Amino acid sequence: MTIKFGLIGGGVMGEALLSRLIASGIYQSSEVIVSEPLPSRLDFLKQQYDVTVTTDNSQVFTQAKEVVFLAVKPQVFSALAQEVAHINIQNQELANINLLNREHSPVIISILAGVPLSQLEAAFVQLPVIRAMPNTPATVGAGITAICLGAYTSPKHHQIAQQVFSAVGEVVEVSEGLMDAVTGLSGSGPAYVALLVEALADGGVAAGLPRTIANQLALQTVLGTAKLLESTKLHPAELKDRVTSPGGTTIAGIAKLEQAGFRSALIEAVKAATERSQELGK
Ligand SMILES: NC(=O)c1ccc[n+]([C@@H]2O[C@H](COP(=O)([O-])OP(=O)(O)OC[C@H]3O[C@@H](n4cnc5c(N)ncnc54)[C@H](OP(=O)(O)O)[C@@H]3O)[C@@H](O)[C@H]2O)c1
Structure with missing residues (x-):
């Protein structure tokens, strides 16, 4: 079966999302790939959710067809961006050849607190990116997530993000200028x-x-x-x-x-x- 959803960072938030995406049937286990540095954690996620696992983040970028979900700590972001830069260049070439490719490109969704769209879009050049801020009640399916859309997103990417976060609670859309206020409230x-x-x-x-x-x-x-x-x-x-x-x-x-x-x-x-x-x- 095609891998549709790729998760980078299977920690607290990553697992909360993963468990509910699978339980709600939004994605089948066979449609999900997770990358994590810790082998024991990977074994656990594999056993618990029957998903494909890897320690190689680039596998997530090359395999996931619909969503690449970033759930690592913000401090890890620049290292991650460097690690996947060569894949990004391939994608950029594709995007340059045919603008329509973006519509079919997986959307990159980041929940990294404090990492703005400008940084995400600099790392994932010309790719559809969505920045999101969930909150802790997401771990019990009662969260609320604010999302803001990057410049290269289409209505399809927006809809995918809505669906993904609806698995862990409610979703609102805000402009990026309001993300700090979202952080201060929810x-x-x-x-x-x-x-x-x-x-x-x-x-x-x-x-x-x-x-x-x-x-x-x-x-x-x-x-x-x-x-x-x-x-x-x-x-x-x-x-x-x-x-x-x-x-x-x-x-x-x-x-x-x-x-x-x-x-x-x-x-x-x-x-x-x-x-x-x-x-x-x-
Ligand atoms: N928790 C919340 O309520 C909340 C709310 C809003 C936003 N967020 C955001 O969500 C993100 C994740 O938070 P969390 O609470 O889920 O943190 P977490 O439990 O520490 O999860 C991060 C996961 O990423 C893994 N990781 C570290 N380096 C990696 C790399 N280079 N490649 C792939 N995976 C890597 C970590 O593995 P190791 O443990 O082996 O290092 C860990 O399993 C953060 O950016 C945070 O700002 C969290």
């Missing part, structure tokens, strides 16, 4: 929410609840509220108004949150993380 957001869950549980313990019950109440409250907002499409402020009775318990809690600058702290957190992402990208 990229760093899971840590903010984890802090919220922990603090809620601590509050419960402070109010006399046993730790395990406080943890369970806190986690399920966050999960349930997110599901409620999602399914009812209520504006968050409207949900808050609905559960806040005059002179009641909830408004007493909210008054304390406002006094402590809760909302403003979250706004500032997203802004600070966005600025840090901008700094790191320089």
Whole structure:
């Protein structure tokens, strides 16, 4: 069978994607090739997902017909780009001969944090490239990924990227200028929410609840509220108004949150993380 999907870097994110792409039937095991430097990791991926494995990244570039997915650490990127430069030159020659070839060229999708399209397109000259930023809940299929399209992508490449990331959650498209803001919100957001869950549980313990019950109440409250907002499409402020009775318990809690600058702290957190992402990208 034709190899359609090539994964370079079978780490945490790479495996999360791989497992769901196969489980959802988007790609068959026989249509996937994975490259990784660590033989023990390769053995594991081969055994677990029955995919073709290699330690040679250039095999992924030469074999994958639809997607080459980059999931290595950003620090490895320049070495990887050098390693595959000779293949790239072949592709560039093809692209020069016939512009239509690009439509049939595999799309290169990168999830490398902080590596801009300009660097990706300099490494993969005239090839269709998509930059993406998934977040950690992708590992349980509940992520959200922002994608931005490179100059040589076609609607077909866009559709392929949408389909690939829909295997691990929702997908939005943004212009590249907004990628740092995406990092500040949904990229760093899971840590903010984890802090919220922990603090809620601590509050419960402070109010006399046993730790395990406080943890369970806190986690399920966050999960349930997110599901409620999602399914009812209520504006968050409207949900808050609905559960806040005059002179009641909830408004007493909210008054304390406002006094402590809760909302403003979250706004500032997203802004600070966005600025840090901008700094790191320089
Ligand atoms: N985790 C997240 O929530 C998240 C969110 C958004 C974006 N990202 C991005 O996703 C990428 C991967 O993150 P991760 O958390 O999955 O990291 P990870 O678990 O360290 O995965 C990277 C994998 O790439 C392998 N690798 C290293 N050098 C390689 C090379 N030259 N050729 C092929 N494979 C190589 C590593 O193997 P060894 O272990 O043997 O070195 C490892 O298995 C990063 O660029 C990160 O910025 C991650």
